[in-house]
Amino acid sequence: MADDKRIDAKTGTQFVGHEWDGIEELDTPMPRWWLWTFYATVLFAIAYCIAYPAWPMISGATRGMLGWTSHGQLEQELAAERARRAPVIEALNATPIERLPDNPKLFAAAVEGGRSAFKVYCAACHGAGAAGSKGYPNLNDDDWLWGGDLAAIQKTLEHGIRQPGDAATHQSLMPAFGRDGILTDAEIADVVAYVRVLSRQQPLDAAARRGQASYATNCVACHGADGKGSRALGAPNLTDPIWLYGGDVASLTETIGKARAGMMPAWSNQLDPATIKMLTAYVHALGGGEATPAPAPAATPVATAAAGGK
8 A cells, every 4th residue: 555645845744634725734743842731731630639629529529638628728717817816806805995995006906807897797888988878877977866985886886776675775766746646747847947947957937936836845855955965865966967867858857757767786696795896996986986974973972860861
């Protein structure tokens, strides 16, 4: 049988035998470096499949001779992080919240920890920058319903607002003056006018004068005669320009007529005490935090004339 192999005269390479429109293909061998690289990748793939989880099975995957798993690596990294943070967590647990500012380094660490925790647990309602939105308080200003010192913020975080099943949660109840038939629509409009006078949004007119009388009868007990509210009752200050639900006529009409009852979770059910302290420090440091109130002076004993007097 005759040898039908043809060799290219210029390169000395054998032709494959394929031809397309007069163009023929040479059987040029692959470069040595490429072949050795290919063989190395094959060997690496075989070694990897033996050492690490690789092949999917019905109820899992091959475990690999090294016993490595991504879950195990993650747990090791988390354990290392817990060990790194342990001194700070222990110091936070041992430090009363009122004394935290006495240790600037610990306070700074708590603020940074709280910044991270805020993004996970609080930003959904209060926003990434803690500026809030309608119905969700702005935590950057100095307007507080329940108090803005460290202890007050911590209590709010721990027990929430209107949290069912928590006896220490903040509770306040504003009547729905319209829905409950306490005031007529006209009377509500007058009270709205007076509230807008208190907040310096409009001048005192006849409607506001009528609303002042209704305010004195129905609103003074919680908001005070001067409209500055009560933290003990969670009644907002009506004299400043900061509004949780809006200070325009429509928003105030809805608030007075239907009332509001926002809720906040009691985070003590979900977060450890150190994380709550870190969140407290972060919220306090946002710009509206207040100083810890001075302790009340001890009462001076009063001598009684009769034994057993009280």
